[in-house]
Amino acid sequence: MTDTTIIRFENVTKTYDRDTVVLDKVSFEIERGKFYTLLGPSGCGKTTILRLIAGFMEPSEGSIYFNGKLINSVPADKRQVNTVFQDYALFPHLNVFENVAFGLRIKKMKNAAITEKVNEALRFVNLVGYEDREISEMSGGQRQRVAIARAIVNEPEILLLDEPLSALDLKLRTEMQYELRELQRRLGITFIFVTHDQEEALAMSDEIFVLNKGEIQQSGTPTDIYDEPINRFVADFIGESNIVPGRMIRDFLAEFAGKSFECVDQGFSPNEPVEIMIRPEDLEITTPEQGNMLIKVDSQLFRGVHYEISGYDESGNEWLVHSTKKAIVGDSVGLRFDPEAIHVMRFGETEAEFDKRLEAYGDHEHEHGQAPLPGGAVESRDV
Numbered sequence: 001m002t003d004t005t006i007i008r009f010e011n012v013t014k015t016y017d018r019d020t021v022v023l024d025k026v027s028f029e030i031e032r033g034k035f036y037t038l039l040g041p042s043g044c045g046k047t048t049i050l051r052l053i054a055g056f057m058e059p060s061e062g063s064i065y066f067n068g069k070l071i072n073s074v075p076a077d078k079r080q081v082n083t084v085f086q087d088y089a090l091f092p093h094l095n096v097f098e099n100v101a102f103g104l105r106i107k108k109m110k111n112a113a114i115t116e117k118v119n120e121a122l123r124f125v126n127l128v129g130y131e132d133r134e135i136s137e138m139s140g141g142q143r144q145r146v147a148i149a150r151a152i153v154n155e156p157e158i159l160l161l162d163e164p165l166s167a168l169d170l171k172l173r174t175e176m177q178y179e180l181r182e183l184q185r186r187l188g189i190t191f192i193f194v195t196h197d198q199e200e201a202l203a204m205s206d207e208i209f210v211l212n213k214g215e216i217q218q219s220g221t222p223t224d225i226y227d228e229p230i231n232r233f234v235a236d237f238i239g240e241s242n243i244v245p246g247r248m249i250r251d252f253l254a255e256f257a258g259k260s261f262e263c264v265d266q267g268f269s270p271n272e273p274v275e276i277m278i279r280p281e282d283l284e285i286t287t288p289e290q291g292n293m294l295i296k297v298d299s300q301l302f303r304g305v306h307y308e309i310s311g312y313d314e315s316g317n318e319w320l321v322h323s324t325k326k327a328i329v330g331d332s333v334g335l336r337f338d339p340e341a342i343h344v345m346r347f348g349e350t351e352a353e354f355d356k357r358l359e360a361y362g363d364h365e366h367e368h369g370q371a372p373l374p375g376g377a378v379e380s381r382d383v
């Protein structure tokens with residue numbers, strides 16, 4: 001643990017009934033002042049993690065530390081943590097000012113101090129001038145901002161946000177993504193944001209935790225997770241991807257779709273069966289002669305910025321391509337990609353095993369990726 005660690009989970013397990021394990025020995029660290037996102041499908045345990053941090057429940061096993069102190073049994077009102085809920089949980093009978101002031105009145109703060117703090121919080125969320133408005137007179141986005149002001153007026157060290165944008169329409173949602181990110185930068189406090197929307201997570205976060213079935217599958221920056229997913233679940237959940245079965249012939253040489261390809265991956269056993277991932281935007285449609293492989297075009301959709309083309313290779317694998325060039329359904333076309341576009345995933349690898357492999361090969365891999373590859377060529381060759 002470092003000085004910058006604000007929250008640490010150590011083998012935290014949560015069971016609701018005797019045998020329903022909702023979180024299974026989850027361990028992670030959260031650093032002060034960053035924007036974190038918990039991302040995963042419905043029921044994976046995101047809200048449970050927030051409730052444990054907020055102090056609305058205790059772990060069944062394991063330890064939770066806040067600034068280095070064990071807080072398993074510390075009640076919610078004794079933690080420097082505030083939550084913004086999905087439905088905002090505002091008081092409909094109070095105006096905007098009184099909604100924000102509520103917590104401070106409970107603490108019996110003096111009126112002059114309350115006015116100063118509420119005004120400051122409303123300034124942060126751009127709601128100056130709305131103090132006397134009823135909640136029913138506020139739009140969805142404005143209610144959202146009242147809920148945030150009500151949370152930050154308490155000067156928490158951590159702000160928890162449980163799917164706070166899910167009730168908003170797409171345009172407002174995008175605007176609020178910018179606003180929240182900007183607000184976090186200005187406040188400088190730690191935000192822990194829950195969503196099941198991968199685009200939202202990629203756009204907003206410093207760090208993302210991808211969860212599935214009560215386990216953290218992978219944690220890292222948006223680019224780490226997008227470019228180097230450790231397994232099929234993460235690759236599928238974040239963005240669109242082509243995943244086909246393959247084999248590592250040896251380091252830097254993978255085989256898939258009936259051919260061998262130079263790649264930049266290493267740390268696998270010779271002939272190890274693997275899964276190969278290539279993002280659709282890393283594939284280029286070419287003439288059959290110029291491609292690394294051939295596909296027969298099966299369908300094409302115009303998506304505005306690109307064509308979404310799908311087709312099958314000779315081994316029967318389906319490939320999705322985001323291309324600025326058109327193709328003709330039924331034609332055989334070439335697919336071209338760089339060795340760096342190929343990402344090799346080891347079956348069933350955990351995050352800890354993945355990190356260990358990268359650590360052992362990390363710098364070396366980078367250097368090697370730049371150096372002439374065995375045989376000197378980028379082109380594929382038949383095996």
Ligand SMILES: Nc1ncnc2c1ncn2[C@@H]1O[C@H](COP(=O)(O)OP(=O)(O)OP(=O)(O)O)[C@@H](O)[C@H]1O
Pocket residue numbers: 016017022040041042043044045046047048049196
């Ligand atoms: N009070 C409870 N009693 C029993 N089971 C619960 C309780 N609360 C949650 N669960 C179960 O725990 C699991 C994780 O729930 P949690 O709310 O943490 O998931 P989530 O990832 O936030 O999901 P969503 O995106 O749907 O909100 C789910 O299977 C849920 O049914």
